[in-house]
Amino acid sequence: MEIARLILDYIKALTWPAVTLGGLFIFRQQLRDLSGRISRANFMGVEIEAAIRETQTAIEEAVTESEEELPLETSDPALLWLEPNPPRFGESDLDQALQKVDRLEHMVRRFAYEVDTSVAGETTLQAARTLVGAGLVHQSSLRVLRELLFVRDQGGRGLSAYETRQLADSAAQLQLVLQVAQHAYRNPRTRVVGDP
Known part of the structure; x- marks a missing residue:
């Protein structure tokens, strides 16, 4: 029972990272095209301005x-x-x-x-x-x-x-x-x- 609960907790913890990585993989070409057009981005207080x-x-x-x-x-x-x-x-x-x-x-x-x-x-x-x-x-x-x-x-x-x-x-x-x-x-x- 303890092992099943531990596995379930791991699955819950890894669900969103797996979904995120899967989405990035599926939409990688669109994201690559989009990143070529972005000249400025702000993520969690870090600002990036392209060359x-x-x-x-x-x-x-x-x-x-x-x-x-x-x-x-x-x-x-x-x-x-x-x-x-x-x-x-x-x-x-x-x-x-x-x-x-x-x-x-x-x-x-x-x-x-x-x-x-x-x-x-x-x-x-x-x-x-x-x-x-x-x-x-x-x-x-x-x-x-x-x-x-x-x-x-x-x-x-x-x-x-x-x-x-x-x-x-x-x-x-x-x-x-x-x-x-x-x-x-x-x-x-x-x-x-x-x-x-």
Whole structure:
């Protein structure tokens, strides 16, 4: 009788932990997905804030810093190369999309020049290859840049409104990639998400 009561007490004591573990096991995929979206949690007075906040702050700093252009001397022969296109003053969506590609080209040239001044006078794609070679941007960014420059050089002829928006969005996204890379280059202690 004593043994039966002892076993019953053990079962009562282990029921809720077993149910909890079983629930965690059954819903493990959903919990894993949920934990990827949570940036802040509070459990029994212990507050946990994920590294998402730090990453967002680093990206915001990168965007702010990359918008501050490095001063150039007017006697610098690379000045014309660093300012490749006169500004466009169109009001249409296509003109605005082409302006974004122009700004992207400007950013690529300035960043490549910052990394290696010998790229002055080279094509924008050769300057971008310098960034790829330095491990600052991925090869896929070079392919996207090549396509954007090709469309820009064609004047965007034949683009639908949707394709024009895609052109502008792609240029803006690649600018953001470059801004983060610039921040990482200028602040080598910054760890970008995905780095080892």
